[in-house]
Amino acid sequence: MSAYGGYSKTSYGAQGGDDSGGFFAGGGSQQGSQGGGKSYQDESLRPLTIKQILDAEEPYSGADFKVDGAPITQITFVGQVRSINPQQTNLTIKVDDGTGQIDVKKWIDVDKQSDAEPGFEIDSHIRVWGRLKSFSNKRHVGAHVIRPVTDFNEVNYHMLEATYVHLFYTRGAAGGAHAGGDANGDSMFVDGGDGYNAGALAGQTASKLSGCSNKAKSMYMYLKKSSGDGADGVHLNKLTAELGLGLRDVMEAADELMGQGLIYTTIDEETWAVLEY
Missing domain, CATH: 2.40.50.140 (Nucleic acid-binding proteins)
Incomplete structure (x- = not known):
C-alpha cells in the first residue's frame, strides 16, 4: 500500500x-x-x-x-x-x-x-x-x-506509522535498547502522562482500543485520566471543550467505545466513565 x-x-x-x-x-x-x-x-x-x-x-x-x-x-x-x-x-x-x-x-x-x-x-x-x-x-x-x-x-495506516516512528525515537529500534525520551511514549495523541500508550493498558483493553478511531482513543484516555477524580463520569459538554471535538465527534467516539465495551453511561445518556477490567 x-x-x-x-x-x-x-x-x-x-x-x-x-x-x-x-x-x-x-x-x-x-x-x-x-x-x-x-x-x-x-x-x-x-x-x-x-x-x-x-x-x-x-x-x-x-x-x-x-x-x-x-x-x-x-x-x-x-x-x-x-x-x-x-x-x-x-x-x-x-x-x-x-x-x-x-x-x-x-x-x-x-x-x-x-x-x-x-x-x-x-x-x-x-x-x-x-x-x-x-x-x-x-x-x-x-x-x-x-x-x-x-x-x-x-488514516489508520498513518496513525500506526506515526506511532511506530515516535516509538523508534523515544524507545529505540524494535528489540533494541531504550533510546531515551518519554518513557510513556504518549505525547503524540493527548496531553499529560495518561496519553494513548498501549503498553500501559491491560491487554484486553489495548487490543480493543487499537482498532478504534483516533478521536475515540483520545476520548478514552481522557476518561481514564479523569476516573480517579471520584466523579460520576465526564459529561458531553466537558469532553467537547477539553478535547476540542465537535458534539457529533464525541457522540460518534462514545458509540464506538461503548460498542467495544470500554465505557458506559452513568448519571445520564451524555455522561460516560471508563469500564475497568
Missing part, C-alpha cells in the same frame, strides 16, 4: 524558503534561503499527528523544529477538513485529526487557475505534505502537496 501517492525520499527534495517551495525531481543538493544551504541528504519526511506538530520544539527562530529530539524538515499528516478559506494568494485549510487542529496554507500559482480549486470538501479527509512554519507565535503548515484520501485505511 502506498500511503504517499507514489512519492518517495529518493524522488524529491525541498526548495527552501517560503511555503510555495515544493518537490523537485532528482538528487544532489538544493541551496535554499532557509536552513543555510541545507543539502538534499539532510532532508527527511516524518509522519506526525497534529498534536506532535503543535508541540514541536523550536530551539531558536529559524532553526529546524524538533519532535522527540529529532529535527524535522518535510512532514506529512492525515486529517479531516474543518474549513476552507480561499484568499487571493493562497488557500487556508483548517485540518483536524482528533489530536488537534492546525491551519494549512497552499499557495496559488496566479498562472494556474486550477490551483484555486481545493479538490476536496468540508469534512473530507486529506493527506498533506509540507513544512512546519511559525509566524507571530502561531504555527501553520506550508503545504507542498495536498490530496484527498480515498481509502480510510490510509
Whole structure:
C-alpha cells in the first residue's frame, strides 16, 4: 500500500524558503534561503499527528523544529477538513485529526487557475505534505502537496506509522535498547502522562482500543485520566471543550467505545466513565 501517492525520499527534495517551495525531481543538493544551504541528504519526511506538530520544539527562530529530539524538515499528516478559506494568494485549510487542529496554507500559482480549486470538501479527509512554519507565535503548515484520501485505511495506516516512528525515537529500534525520551511514549495523541500508550493498558483493553478511531482513543484516555477524580463520569459538554471535538465527534467516539465495551453511561445518556477490567 502506498500511503504517499507514489512519492518517495529518493524522488524529491525541498526548495527552501517560503511555503510555495515544493518537490523537485532528482538528487544532489538544493541551496535554499532557509536552513543555510541545507543539502538534499539532510532532508527527511516524518509522519506526525497534529498534536506532535503543535508541540514541536523550536530551539531558536529559524532553526529546524524538533519532535522527540529529532529535527524535522518535510512532514506529512492525515486529517479531516474543518474549513476552507480561499484568499487571493493562497488557500487556508483548517485540518483536524482528533489530536488537534492546525491551519494549512497552499499557495496559488496566479498562472494556474486550477490551483484555486481545493479538490476536496468540508469534512473530507486529506493527506498533506509540507513544512512546519511559525509566524507571530502561531504555527501553520506550508503545504507542498495536498490530496484527498480515498481509502480510510490510509488514516489508520498513518496513525500506526506515526506511532511506530515516535516509538523508534523515544524507545529505540524494535528489540533494541531504550533510546531515551518519554518513557510513556504518549505525547503524540493527548496531553499529560495518561496519553494513548498501549503498553500501559491491560491487554484486553489495548487490543480493543487499537482498532478504534483516533478521536475515540483520545476520548478514552481522557476518561481514564479523569476516573480517579471520584466523579460520576465526564459529561458531553466537558469532553467537547477539553478535547476540542465537535458534539457529533464525541457522540460518534462514545458509540464506538461503548460498542467495544470500554465505557458506559452513568448519571445520564451524555455522561460516560471508563469500564475497568
